[in-house]
Amino acid sequence: MVFIMAKKKKWYEVEAPKPFENKVIAEIPASDPKHLIGRTIEVNLIDLIPDTNKFYMKLYFKITEVDTRCRTEFIGHDYFRERIYRIIQKGIKKISSIEDITTKDGKKIRIKSITIVGGKTPSSIMKKIRADISNTLKEIANKATLNDILNMLISDELERTIKDNCNKIYPTNKVEVYRSEVLL
Known part of the structure; x- marks a missing residue:
């Protein structure tokens, strides 16, 4: 019987771009930070700004850099x-x-x-x-x-x-x- 050792994963915080004051929008586990670059994060606008009238808008961000936190850039939006x-x-x-x-x-x-x-x-x-x-x-x-x-x-x-x-x-x-x- 062969045992495969799994790498220990670390949690990384994902922050929104500057227009949203770099708020933390998600936490993602990864064994290697290089695997996070290029991932797309979907966030409801209500989570970023307190305007409840815009509950139907979803924003998409792409992870571009990883240090201790993941930095993102805006790549699109969509309505429900x-x-x-x-x-x-x-x-x-x-x-x-x-x-x-x-x-x-x-x-x-x-x-x-x-x-x-x-x-x-x-x-x-x-x-x-x-x-x-x-x-x-x-x-x-x-x-x-x-x-x-x-x-x-x-x-x-x-x-x-x-x-x-x-x-x-x-x-x-x-x-x-x-x-x-x-x-x-």
């Missing part, structure tokens, strides 16, 4: 599926938009959004709204860093800006940026 289903109702039209933008600090981000308009909206207006969303996101990205865009996502400032610009074309009911991914 039920949140998206609740927005879409009978008798309305949905405008989906997927945009790849580049921030001022050179990071590429894919932003997915839904805009809700009235049910009798003509398709020509919907095309103009989709083009306006694209232009608005590109303008914002040229002036902002990744951390600025993260703060805009959390505070709904990005959605408000898009909605204000779209309302100049046609009245919109709701704008939701439901997913973002930092592209490599």
Whole structure:
């Protein structure tokens, strides 16, 4: 009978990036710290900020460095599926938009959004709204860093800006940026 000796594992604290004041978001066991680099951590936004109105938002962080603590960087966000289903109702039209933008600090981000308009909206207006969303996101990205865009996502400032610009074309009911991914 052969016995295999298991390596003793050590617990490592995982901390959120600077916009969240380096809060500890998880603890992970590992026998070697090199195995932690590249892991993805999913955290509900309610665990990072005390705003209970944003219970439906999940943030994703990737471990980039390991010392005594694991340092992370933001790689995306997502909404609970039920949140998206609740927005879409009978008798309305949905405008989906997927945009790849580049921030001022050179990071590429894919932003997915839904805009809700009235049910009798003509398709020509919907095309103009989709083009306006694209232009608005590109303008914002040229002036902002990744951390600025993260703060805009959390505070709904990005959605408000898009909605204000779209309302100049046609009245919109709701704008939701439901997913973002930092592209490599």
